[in-house]
Amino acid sequence: AFILYADENDDRLVCSNAGNGASNQWVGRTWGNYKVVGESMPEPEQLDALKAGALWPFVKEAKLYQCPAGYRGEMLTYAMMCSIDGFKVEDKSPVWKKRIQIPQPAERLIFVDEGVTSAGSFAMMYTTPEWWDQAIIRHSNGTTFGYADGHAGYRKWRAAETIRFGEARVIHQESHFKPTTELGKEDAQWVQKGIWGKLGY
Numbered sequence: 444a445f446i447l448y449a450d451e452n453d454d455r456l457v458c459s460n461a462g463n464g465a466s467n468q469w470v471g472r473t474w475g476n477y478k479v480v481g482e483s484m485p486e487p488e489q490l491d492a493l494k495a496g497a498l499w500p501f502v503k504e505a506k507l508y509q510c511p512a513g514y515r516g517e518m519l520t521y522a523m524m525c526s527i528d529g530f531k532v533e534d535k536s537p538v539w540k541k542r543i544q545i546p547q548p549a550e551r552l553i554f555v556d557e558g559v560t561s562a563g564s565f566a567m568m569y570t571t572p573e574w575w576d577q578a579i580i581r582h583s584n585g586t587t588f589g590y591a592d593g594h595a596g597y598r599k600w601r602a603a604e605t606i607r608f609g610e611a612r613v614i615h616q617e618s619h620f621k622p623t624t625e626l627g628k629e630d631a632q633w634v635q636k637g638i639w640g641k642l643g644y
Contacts, residue, residue: 444501445469445553446593449542456542457497459523459564460530467528470496470508473519474560483560489518510556512582517560521589524552524638525566535643536569545591552637554589556581569643572631573621580609588637598633602626 448457458465462472471492475484483489493499493508502508505518513520525532528540545551555565558581566575579586584606585599600606604627608620622628635642 444498445589445591446542447501448498454541454543456528456540457523458529459525459527461496461519461522461563462492463563467497468495469498469523470519472562473517474562483517486516486518489560493518510558510581512558513556514559519560520556520558521554522557522561522565523554525564526551526638527553527564529564530566532566532575533569533643537639542591546640548591549594550637551591551640552588552634553591554595555579556587558586567631567635567638568619569635569639571621571644572628572635572642573619574608574631574634575619578605578609578620578630580606600630602630605630 445457449455455467457469458467459469461468461470462474473483473489473492484492490505493505509518509520523529526536526538529538531538539545557565557579561576567573568575578600581587582597583599585597587595587597589595600609602622602624604622604624622631632642
C-alpha cells in the first residue's frame, strides 16, 4: 500500500505522523489517551480513523492494520517511521517527501509492529545513540519491521538493557532511554541506521 500510494501520487510519500490532520496522513487518530496503553477510542471510531487514512483505498481490510497478538481492543498496532514525511526529531534529522529520496529502500525501515496503538510516528534520536520511543518487545524479545521495498523482517534485540527498557515501558511518550552498554548502543544504532541509512553523529 505504501508503494502503491507513491505510484499513484507522483512519487509523493504518505505522511507517517498518524492523527496529525494532514490530508495524506496514513491513518487518523485511533487513540484516546496516547500516554496510556489500552485507552483507545471505541472501535467504531477507530475504524473511522483507519478509513480516513490515505492508505485505506489500498488496504480496505481493518484486520490488516493490527497484529493478531497485539493489545486487545486496539485496531491499529503498527506505526510508521518519522522519516517518512513525518516530523523532524532534531533539526538535522532527514524527513523525506518523495520515494526517490529514500536511500537503499531494501534497507530502510518504514513500518514497525508495536503491538499497541501509539500517537504520531515511531522515532529515535538522531544525533546520539538514544531511543525516543520504546524498544518494541514482541515475539521473543524482538519485533517485525516493514521495509521500503515491500519486504518484512524480524529483529531480535541483542542487549539485556534494551529488553529491560522495552518491557518496563508503560507510558509511550515518556520513554527516552540512552543505552550504556556496547550491545545496547548497537541495538539503538541498528534502528537509527534502518530509519535514515546513516547515523547523525
